[in-house]
Amino acid sequence: MAGVPGRPHVGAAGSPEPVVLSQVTKTYGRGEAAVQALRGVTIGFSQGTFTAVMGPSGSGKSTLLQCAAGLDTPSDGHVRITGSNISDMSEVQLAELRRDRIGFIFQAFNLVPSLTAEQNVELPLRLAGRKPAKRDVRSALSRVGLDRVGKQRPSQLSGGQQQRVAIARALITRPEVLFADEPTGALDTNTSGEVLTLLRETVERAGQTTIMVTHDPVAAAYADRVIFLADGHIVGHLDNPTAKAVIEQMTRLEG
Template sequence: MSSSGWAVDNQAARQGAVAVRLSGVRKVYGKGSGAVAALAGVSAEFQRGTFTAVMGPSGSGKSTFLHCAAGLDRPTDGSVELDGVELTKLGERQLTRLRRDKIGFIFQAFNLLPALTVAQNIALPLRLAGRRPEKAAMAEVVRRVGLENRLGHRPAQLSGGQQQRVAIARALVTRPAVIFADEPTGALDTRTAREVLGLLRQAVSTSGQTIVMVTHDPVAASFADRVVFLADGGLVGELYQPTADAVAERMTHLGAWAVA
């Protein structure tokens, strides 16, 4: 048992190519005749240093998939392994520590604290973990997202795109094993969305970050290395080196494009 409170095979974690693995994951809500299977035995792997988009029609299980993969929700059956750690065997306190130490989150709504400055919002995960932000690391993250001249501002003084840049920096600053992004460009205009997606792409290409992103947008998905498609709680296909047109075509065949 490590000092962090969970068992880790360090050699396997260093040598393994898989950042996240879901094996036979089922998630059922409700009981008896009212039970609904949001995920129906999903198995998937996400390699280290890759950018994967998760797509599917409304009700396909995308959000449940993301929540189970990130340890925000417990599967009814099956297992989830993240950075060499089996999540389904952890207690709530251990899960909280793992999410804090090994996972970064980016959401559509930014989720910044309005009373804190940009610098304070970025450093918040480190502060919560009892770690002092390293000046060099902070400066590098801030430079990468282009916020050098905004560190003293509060979220209300920023545009939506700038707020999402703060959220990206906050996710990157802990050097997480995986970043999970849930519709990160959903509240942004087209130009700003492309800038934000470019930052995520750069984090993968230049820093070896691992990103799993739920999106409904074929253009957003085209920034990824791979797209996996969900329908009716199951994986129904994948696409490597996607283009926006190819993703849109695949979604049309899923019967989802008109409502996604």
Template sequence: MRRTGTTRTGTTQTTGQAVLLDSVRMVHGTGPGAVTALDGVSLGFAQGTFTAVMGPSGSGKSTLLHCAAGLDRPTDGIVLIGGVDLGPLGEKALTLLRRERVGFVFQEHNLVDALTAEENVALPLRLAGRRPGRDEVRAALAEVGLDRRAGHRPAELSGGERQRVAIARTLITRPAVLFADEPTGALDRAASRVVMELLRALVDAHGQTVVMVTHDPAAAAYGDRVVLLADGRLAGELDRSSATEIAARVALLEETC
């Protein structure tokens, strides 16, 4: 990765940014068959805000999320989480940073079927060598409204409840940033609304920073802003908008791509 120093900020500012991407490029493959998934993206995610990322299929949404979260290393550019430049970090240091500062929620909840909700929530701390207190785990479940379901296994929970357990599992580590990749993609409308209201409440009541990739304008409407991508580049932003306004903007973007 090209290194140009962590003080260069392109069109973004580091102050108050939980995550910062500066001139980030991601190229898959080499030669004539190379595919540019991100093409010089500079973008910041402010602390205590909720950002939805949208765009046509193949626009680079998931690649952006993976680079911002430190799951993938970009071909070029700078990524900072909490002011820490991820570029120079070795794999061990990067894994530790993700464990301590970053939370993930995916479309599939990825719970361990043999464990109860309580045990699933405690798992990240156990993997980190900590022995979580029962009150700590119950408090995380209470944040998602499932403290009374602590002893239930995933098969005994609805799809929406399983996703809320996955969010509690993320919250137990108190991440600086919560990244969500299509968190309502496998849920019905009612369950989706509960999950989105929960994510919104985490931002409003606890100052959690949330960055979410979604194809659903109704989900994106819960965000403070919507970032639009097309062909791996920024294609505009919307401040807090209705689902109808967001859907119209995305449809227009798809027509021009």
């Protein structure tokens, strides 16, 4: 897939960056058993852009996503989300940040089996102590093309429909940043394309900042920019990527 028309320019002068990592290092374990997953990573993600994060197995891409989203704490360095240094936050403040300003989409969907699609979409608002407006929930499902499945439970939906419910749930709070961890990893090619097109549209229509970890060059080609990691370092990037260019870069990294 070549460049998508209407993409915002990445890294334009003065453009805000709702997520910034500064010299972030993450070490797991101690002594001889210590493993450095990230090694002094510095990067910013501009508002209203779609970034894919790629790299060989063990490169640190999932750790980068977790640190950027406030799900894991860096061993050193700083992460700023929507202007706030998360290192200075209490667990309660972090939970509020993740609940109110950040959306998450995972490969496994993470829907509650006993709840209907509508109830799953409502869940973040209910956890925040807010009463969901039925019209907002239905509108969220409509945006992802699921107008008629609101009363159905996850077991009654296809994998692609479940992922769309997960996207609607992630967007219901109107988060400033959307994090996606292998969101199409459990889907077939056609369904993956539908989900990626939906993520692309959230960037273009709503100015959503989206950061996605993926191993799929075709998925990465939907992004404005691809960041490549190896051994915990950022080792390259591609703007307006194509699947072919991503494959070539990954081949060099894995060679």
